[in-house]
Amino acid sequence: xxxxxxxxxxxxxxxxxxxxxxxxxxxxxxxxxxxxxxxxxxxxxxxxxxxxxxxxxxxxxxxxxxxxxxxxxxxxxxxxxxxxxxxxxxxxxxxxxxxxxxxxxxxxxxxxxxxxxxxxxxxxxxxxxxxxxxxxxxxxxxxxxxxxxxxxxxxxxxxxxxxxxxxxxxxxxxxxxxxxxxxxxxxxxxxxxxxxxxxxxxxxxxxxxxxxxxxxxxxxxxxxxxxxxxxxxxxxxxxxxxxxxxxxxxxxxxxxxxxxxxxxx
Numbered sequence: 355x356x357x358x359x360x361x362x363x364x365x366x367x368x369x370x371x372x373x374x375x376x377x378x379x380x381x382x383x384x385x386x387x388x389x390x391x392x393x394x395x396x397x398x399x400x401x402x403x404x405x406x407x408x409x410x411x412x413x414x415x416x417x418x419x420x421x422x423x424x425x426x427x428x429x430x431x432x433x434x435x436x437x438x439x440x441x442x443x444x445x446x447x448x449x450x451x452x453x454x455x456x457x458x459x460x461x462x463x464x465x466x467x468x469x470x471x472x473x474x475x476x477x478x479x480x481x482x483x484x485x486x487x488x489x490x491x492x493x494x495x496x497x498x499x500x501x502x503x504x505x506x507x508x509x510x511x512x513x514x515x516x517x518x519x520x521x522x523x524x525x526x527x528x529x530x531x532x533x534x535x536x537x538x539x540x541x542x543x544x545x546x547x548x549x550x551x552x553x554x555x556x557x558x559x560x561x562x563x564x565x566x567x568x569x570x571x572x573x574x575x576x577x578x579x580x581x582x583x584x585x586x587x588x589x590x591x592x593x594x595x596x597x598x599x600x601x602x603x604x605x606x607x608x609x610x611x612x613x614x615x616x617x618x619x
Contacts, residue, residue, distance in 0.1 A: 358385045360426030362524065362555065364538050368414040368421040370403050378403040378579045387425075387523075390556040392566045392587070395576035396600055401559050404524060404576060408445075408557065410435045436466060439524045440517030444532040447509050448503055456512045457497040460484040463516035487515040490552075491545050507538025514545050523556045531565055543567055563591050568611035587613075 365383040369376055373375060385391065395401050406412035407422055409502050420428040424435060429482065446468065450459065454469050461476045462469045470476055470555040476484075479532045488494040493511045496504055510530065511546050517525055518551040531539045543565065549571035558565060566573070566587060573590040575582040577599055583590050591613045596604045597606040 356399065361385060361423075362389070362425060363408055364423040365407065365440070366419060366421055367417055368407060370407070370412055376579060378407075378576075380404070380407075380581060383574075383581065383584070386555075388553070388555050390550060390558075390570045390571065391572040391574055392558040392570050393394050393576060394560060394563075394575050394584070394599065396561070399449050399576045401576050402528070402578040405557070405559055408435075409439060409441065409526070431544060437520070438522050439526060440520065440522035440526065441526045442510075442514050442517045442530055443528040444510070444530065445528075446513050447506070447533075453500050453502050456493070456504060456508075457481070457484055457488070459512050459600075460488060460497075460503050460515045460519055463487075463519035463572045464536045464619075468516075483521075484515070484519050487518040490518065490548065491515050492541070505538065507534050507541055509535060510538060510542055511545055514542070514549075517551070519613060522554075524557065525549060525561070526557045527565075528559045529561070530558070531560070531562070539564075563596070563606060563613035563615050566591065566613060 355583060361384045363385040365380045368380040370378040393401050393404060403412055407414065410430065431609040434438060449468055452469060458469050459494065461480060462465060464476065464480050465471060465474055485497060488497055491511050491514055493515060496508055496512070501509060504512065530542050531611050534542065546556060547567050547569060558570060571587055573587045575590065576585045582599055583595060591606055593605045596615065607614045607616065
């Protein structure tokens with residue numbers, strides 16, 4: 355008998371309001387278990403709020419029918435969500451201001467912190483999980499290095515290992531290539547491919563089609579707090595759709611499953 359799993363996430367008439375203004379409205383949205391997607395849109399469009407609905411850090415207006423259902427559950431705690439969702443954000447990197455080994459940053463993922471708090475002790479098992487995550491991502495050679503001495507690309511991959519240490523089913527990449535040079539971008543995108551091919555569900559938040567790896571097939575576009583478009587990337591990652599999304603003339607080129615965004619001046 356085939357087991358039918360509920361969607362990872364289902365939004366129904368989900369509205370987030372701040373200071374009396376609706377900043378995000380999602381009439382209907384479903385993300386299947388195991389599905390990967392990329393969320394594109396201008397700054398201030400509502401992408402971060404959309405992700406915060408998934409991670410339960412933001413709550414929508416009350417409705418009689420639950421506006422957010424996570425894995426078939428109407429009520430789900432933040433801790434339960436964190437147990438199956440790992441988050442990688444470029445902003446985390448600016449918060450790494452203490453001279454500690456990179457391995458400590460990864461171990462911090464066991465406790466939901468950047469680094470290991472003094473009141474906690476990492477077990478041998480936890481340390482082994484952290485080292486394994488670094489090995490999967492090809493950064494085990496920097497495990498004992500001071501995180502402040504790493505390149506931006508290396509530090510970003512250490513943060514990916516931190517998100518991976520608890521073996522989450524879903525990984526959220528929030529602008530993962532911001533501030534990286536081409537080498538750093540290449541390795542981060544390759545890491546995303548490695549994780550997708552290993553069966554992880556990816557939710558990518560980005561401005562750039564270049565970040566959309568071949569394994570991500572669904573695109574959701576957000577504009578002015580609304581879902582502007584939702585569908586297959588072959589249909590949406592086009593010059594016409596991107597130009598309309600960002601309100602500037604843009605050209606998109608595709609080659610071998612990769613997309614490149616060009617501005618027209």
